[in-house]
Amino acid sequence: MPVTLIKSAAWVVAFDGRKHTYMRDADVAFDGNTIIHVGPGFEGKAATTIDGAGMLVMPGLVNVHSHPSSEPMAKGWNDELGSPKLYQSALYEFMPLFRADAGGAPNPDDIPASATVAYSELLLSGVTTLVDMSVAWNGWVDTFAASGLRGVLSPMYRSARWFTKNGYVVEYEWAKDEGMAAMEAAMKVLDEAAKHPSGRMSGMVSPSQIDTCSPALIKASFAEAKKRKLPFQIHAAQSVVEFHEITRRHGMTPVEWLGSLGVLSDRSLIGHGIFMDHHTSVHWPRRDDLQDLVDTGTTVAHCPTVFQRRGIALQTFGEYVRRGVNMAIGTDTYPHNMIEEMRAVAITSRLVAEDVYDTRSSDVFNAATLGGAKALGRKDIGRLAVGAKADIVLVDTTMACMKPLRDPVRSMIYAAAERAIRTVFVDGTKVVDGGKVLTMDLDAASAQLEVAQKRAEAGVKSLDWAKRDHLKISPLMFPPAKGS
Known part of the structure; x- marks a missing residue:
């Protein structure tokens, strides 16, 4: 299977067999859907190499x-x-x-x-x-x-x-x-x-x-x-x-x-x-x-x-x-x-x-x-370790929302959230890149969902015990302006 290498990542959340640890300037490599290396100095050949500079690599x-x-x-x-x-x-x-x-x-x-x-x-x-x-x-x-x-x-x-x-x-x-x-x-x-x-x-x-x-x-x-x-x-x-x-x-x-x-x-x-x-x-x-x-x-x-x-x-x-x-x-x-x-x-x-x-x-x-x-009874997910599944998330630590960068996972949780997530691999396959989903049409689904919501609004009154309409139960934040 083709090997993918994330080379010289600025930060890696690595699993040492008992707990997560931080590694600096480390490589993460996976062969197909399996991680084969976590740490410095990967010496194998890779079909694809991703520059890890400025990246936090963490488990999915x-x-x-x-x-x-x-x-x-x-x-x-x-x-x-x-x-x-x-x-x-x-x-x-x-x-x-x-x-x-x-x-x-x-x-x-x-x-x-x-x-x-x-x-x-x-x-x-x-x-x-x-x-x-x-x-x-x-x-x-x-x-x-x-x-x-x-x-x-x-x-x-x-x-x-x-x-x-x-x-x-x-x-x-x-x-x-x-x-x-x-x-x-x-x-x-x-x-x-x-x-x-x-x-x-x-x-x-x-x-x-x-x-x-x-x-x-x-x-x-x-x-x-x-x-x-x-x-x-x-x-x-x-x-x-x-x-x-x-x-x-x-x-x-x-x-x-x-x-x-x-x-x-x-x-x-x-x-x-x-x-x-x-x-x-x-x-x-x-x-x-x-x-x-x-x-x-x-x-x-x-x-x-x-x-x-x-x-x-x-x-x-x-x-x-x-x-x-x-x-x-x-x-x-x-x-x-x-x-x-x-x-x-x-x-x-x-x-x-x-x-x-x-x-x-x-x-x-x-x-x-x-x-x-x-x-879920699994020891091959939720961690970056040799033998685990290649479920991997790359976070861009160079973004303004991640800085100043003292502790990257804390910065992600408390400040940047999903805005800093750039790339996601599941089972070794890239499913998010550049902060965009590659596998689904989110815009089209969102448009369909809006139509569905309007349809659901119309049915609320018939289901409610008090026969209230959707605006009576859940009014909009502000009343309509006069004449609108």
Whole structure:
């Protein structure tokens, strides 16, 4: 296979077998899709040589929790929405109203456009491995593969849908088969992903939410994950409403109940994991949910931005890390920008803790690389080391937004964000160059998504329990000027 050499990089985030380290003036070489050299003085022959002067070379980021097929369309709609009588969550009253099929039959291009926008944003922010938690849609596997990402398809399914008739009580409508047919359909998607010729597609078993899935469905899903040797993820401890629902049904916290079902393990991820017994919003007797996660090796998929908007936060990321919980990061919602999400992790944790030392930037970067890789059971991603996959990000440290350059990863996280990312390789293939996505038409997808959003606006009133239109629920920032 042809060798590519990144020669004399100014900075390299290299993995020494235990941790990330900084190297200066080092080479990174990869043969096909595999890294063959990290360090000074590569002496082999290279078919392609990239000048590393002024560049930071770092591992591709691992995003363990995202919803590309739906979230991009909610931009401008869901930024400042939450139900005051449902503990500020938007999950139950508002999020079901704004979707591609809200105005009737969806245009077949709407969901692919939404996914394309998200995939593009993710690549531009240095993500090379993505867990895509979507409801299965036609063409998903091929579209995901065409993006160039290393894809983990995580088709969601459930036993019940949630809804509210009044804005303060959440109800559940349960399927007679408890969602087993939907689970079977999701497994067929995982089979398709495993067989994809790209070799970059794999799967994750994902019953949707702890409160919408029956015990039988959750246990059957975990058994299937073990059988297939795949990771398992479920949304849990994501709202006060859900916490109270689970304690009402079972007299246990969400984490405690999942433990009683036997589904906490080193292959398991909890989506969000905020409202545990120590959280000040739940006022529950302490029994140490965090220790259950540590003892079982369960990962928390942390996505701060979607909760920040509603005044909700983990307590705290730093505390979870100190206790020994494996932490990984996702971009649950728009913007699908992993660097901004990393910044939100660090700043929110310190704000909640009222302690600048609560969380270190290295903890955040570790979660976005090594923690995500561990959650997926992989030792060949999230690091620059010989034998690892050639998932590599080049950051331009000569840009004004990166200067003065004392610590390049810090400058990227806290100042430059995705603006400084120039080139991205996934599996040895260049998918971003010059800050442009090479594999997808982002402009065309964005235009289609805008059309889809207008269509969704028209359907809001028919779905809302109070028959409010979209402007009543989510008014524009400013009223229209007179005469306009």
